[in-house]
Amino acid sequence: DVKVTQSSRYLVKRTGEKVFLECVQDMDHENMFWYRQDPGLGLRLIYFSYDVKMKEKGDIPEGYSVSREKKERFSLILESASTNQTSMYLCASSPSGGPYEQYFGPGTRLTVT
Amino acid sequence: AQSVTQLDSQVPVFEEAPVELRCNYSSSVSVYLFWYVQYPNQGLQLLLKYLSGSTLVESINGFEAEFNKSQTSFHLRKPSVHISDTAEYFCAVCYQGGSEKLVFGKGTKLTVNP
Numbered sequence: 001d002v003k004v005t006q007s008s009r010y011l012v013k014r015t016g017e018k019v020f021l022e023c024v025q026d027m028d029h030e031n032m033f034w035y036r037q038d039p040g041l042g043l044r045l046i047y048f049s050y051d052v053k054m055k056e057k058g059d060i061p062e063g064y065s066v067s068r069e070k071k072e073r074f075s076l077i078l079e080s081a082s083t084n085q086t087s088m089y090l091c092a093s094s095p096s097g098g099p100y101e102q103y104f105g106p107g108t109r110l111t112v113t
Numbered sequence: 114a115q116s117v118t119q120l121d122s123q124v125p126v127f128e129e130a131p132v133e134l135r136c137n138y139s140s141s142v143s144v145y146l147f148w149y150v151q152y153p154n155q156g157l158q159l160l161l162k163y164l165s166g167s168t169l170v171e172s173i174n175g176f177e178a179e180f181n182k183s184q185t186s187f188h189l190r191k192p193s194v195h196i197s198d199t200a201e202y203f204c205a206v207c208y209q210g211g212s213e214k215l216v217f218g219k220g221t222k223l224t225v226n227p
Contacts, residue, residue, distance in 0.1 A: 004156075031213055040122065042203060042219035043157075050213070058214070090156055099145040099164065099207040102215060104156035 003027070004105035006091055012111045019078040021108050023091030029103075030096035032074035034058075034066065037088040037107070049074055050096060081112045115140055117206050119218035127226050128196055134189040134221045136204030143209035146187040148178055151201045151220075160202070163187065174198075199225045 007022035025032065031050050035043040035058075045058030047066040055066050063085060067075045074093075078085055088109050092102040120135040138144060145164050149157040161172040168180040178189045187204060201222050205215040 033214070035217075040219060042119075043217040045214060048212070048214055056212070092157075094213065096213065098213045099209075100213075101147060101159045101162060102157075104149075104158070106154075106156045 004091055004093055004103050006089075006105040006108050008108050009106060010109050010111075012113065013081050014113055015082060017081050019081050019110065021076040021078075021089055021091075021110070023074045023076070023105055024072055025093040025103070026072065027093060027095075027103065028071065029093040030071070031094045032068065033092040033094075033102060034064075034074065034076045035090045035092065036060070037090055043090065046076065083112050086110060086112045115206070115208055115216050117204055117216050117218040119204055119221050121221050122219065123222045123224070125224045125226060126194055129193045131192050132190065132194050132223065134202050134204075134223065136187045136189065136218055138185050138187070138204075138206045138216075140185065140206070140208055145207040145209065146178070146180055147205040147207070147215065148176070148187070148189050149203045149205060151203065153200070157203060160189075194223070194225045196225050196227060198223060
């Protein structure tokens, strides 16, 4: 069974902290994605990675960075968390050569106080 | 810019009633189309997809969607809904010739009442 896991379901951080959100997939997928989901705004792509050490900015990359050192792991980094980054963060993966469906993790609800 | 419009943000219906969730996309190029469902406190799951072939696609739990190229639409329908269909539904589009990213609509919250 395909699986995308995210390191935390709920996370509470303080303004200015550096925050790491981790995502791991066990399907040997080349593509991995980070989205944020906000009520009324749907899913917005933050960053996309199509291979190890390769990344591409999505629609809302400001305030975020990513790291992909291994194929199965894709990390989202908030360099200095702010309250407007309080949101649900969803990770997804898909094979390359698509179009293929994306497989989603359960999400991390981040609250920045 | 490419965009996906889900015309209704919330759709309340009674159990066993039919439902249609509308989705339109903006493009004249070839597209691949997806519907995802998100149950409370969960990630997104694929409900159905259109890649090629028959324009009518079905899911295992009774939903269907029809690709209409002339109207750039991919509406989701179910003839009789259950309480367990209560969820948020997202339409997504992948544009042929572009990257493998999906463009998502803003979602439609379907609430099925007894």
